[in-house]
Amino acid sequence: VPNVRLEDVARVAGVSTKTVSNVVHGYTHVRAETRARVERIIAELGYRPNVTARRLATGRTGMLALAFSDVGLPYFAELARVIGQEATRRGYRLLLEQTDGTLDREREIVSDREAGLVDGVIFQPGALTATEIAQHARDVPMVILGEGKAPVGVDHVMVDNIAASIEATSHLLALGRRRIAFVGHESPTPSATSLWRLEGYREALARAGLSVDSGLLFATEAISADAADAAIGAALDAGASFDGLVCRDDLAAVGSLRALQDRGVTVPDDVAVVGWDDISMAAFTRPSLTTIAPDLRELAVVALDLLEQRIAGETGLGRHRITGYRLVIRESAPRAN
Amino acid sequence: VPNVRLEDVARVAGVSTKTVSNVVHGYTHVRAETRARVERIIAELGYRPNVTARRLATGRTGMLALAFSDVGLPYFAELARVIGQEATRRGYRLLLEQTDGTLDREREIVSDREAGLVDGVIFQPGALTATEIAQHARDVPMVILGEGKAPVGVDHVMVDNIAASIEATSHLLALGRRRIAFVGHESPTPSATSLWRLEGYREALARAGLSVDSGLLFATEAISADAADAAIGAALDAGASFDGLVCRDDLAAVGSLRALQDRGVTVPDDVAVVGWDDISMAAFTRPSLTTIAPDLRELAVVALDLLEQRIAGETGLGRHRITGYRLVIRESAPRAN
DNA sequence: GTGAAAGCGCTAACAA
């Protein structure tokens, strides 16, 4: 198929390539008559601009990479949805990169081995530390999502996890719960996210004059409902006793619900449960989940704002932005009194 | 930042660009000594190949588009996960396109207005019919996913929805259920997917000597747990009575579970429920969901096989491939006796 | 085994 080029259109229309280009881009300085003729020829010939050539000439790809561990996880899927919409709104296409949270894949994301693949990167690291990011980072505009620390040079957007965790835990305390457990931090090495959430949990207990019972910290082998089910199940079978449960995320909450109910423990009467993320399923578990709902829309908007500024040439130190959340009260930990 | 080009490396190394290119691509016909020197210079200068230029020269992008309505929906998220992995394994990157199931966005996907964006497209249409696809389609290699008809020229991969639906419904019949309802087909215009599944449901009833009670067909306003919750709730409140429920998908099942339980109906004792998709949450609802589990891995492999053949130049009529599924038995409709 | 040069298709500075 002999492809139709801009030049072909120009030749047939009897104008220069520049004029055709002007028409294609809707520039105003083209005589109406000329424009009409060129447009007719474009349609006749079935001309379509070649994006690759345009990119090479302009140096812009119109693409953003979104990198995180796994779109199969509800939180990331819902994040991808919103970021995808926001990217489209701003005229960008989205490249999806799944790292599985492995160091190798994450290093590849950051080191950007091929130049000019995308205009910018939105990256939620799992394993990579700020130091490593700084070490491997190239000069692609980048914004880091999530609770890990970011290198001084790069922009970072996150929810205030300590504050949110304090709020979640305090909600349980307000319900009169005193033996409050935590589940879902990864074993043996908890992620930064888990550490922040644990920290908020500790802080809330401390404010209530309680201290953490390390026998009520239930680590899991993975971020999944299965792992939480197993961990809580084992804990209960071993005689653990608690009346409140803060979950690292909704997946952990979903798994915990099952383990509790399988053993005849009633939620919220025996144990009140709060989750984190407000995934769409959270409203449909039984009981439905009280959970921390990060404002994904705001997160996406702020992240893309920062990224677009970098793409536009903004230099200077990395900015740090905190985005909103709220505690959504549902059945698993109802409103007090 | 004066970017390092292939030519710069060549000049510094004192060789031609062709030789540098050979080294970069690991071609064999380069003297070991030369190769070492070039590699050293590449490292020293921090040279990175420019993908865009490469694409323009080769005409290949190394990218595939994955287009469907909404990654936020668990089924699509889990599909994207697997297709992403399979694409990576084959050396492709994945572009994510969300259509929201709207005609406009779907037409854009198919008509491929810009040339050379991706090497191929994997597309699950929602609103677009085979006729429209054929009308708007350009010559990008494409494979259609899902239950809609595909134009004669394009490859198509789907699960045998009628067979699967018969199996799901028959499972309920084997449990002794006789008043079996169906929920989740869209109103007013059911998708092709819904129609196939309804057809299998009808067929299974017919084989058991039963006919469809149109009062037990509960359409929904959207593909969501909320919509199913509302539809089943309204039906029960209006006095509908049934002992089995076939759901168009797991989201409908999840919503139905809630509506049923909110009204004191016990699952599976009063009503046995089967879902469709086996989303990861299906194992964690209470009761857990008996559901049709499509083999996503096979789907991804088959789709990419077909697509790669087209990319490699395969012409000819569209191939039609059926991929596997199984009925996963869980609590919502346990094994008979 | 290595080099020279002609594209790939479009953009944008500069002229006219």
Add this chain to the structure above:
DNA sequence: TTGTTAGCGCTTTCAC
């Protein structure tokens, strides 16, 4: 308002 032309950075014949 429109035309000319020199790149953008890499690949790839075809010579040597």
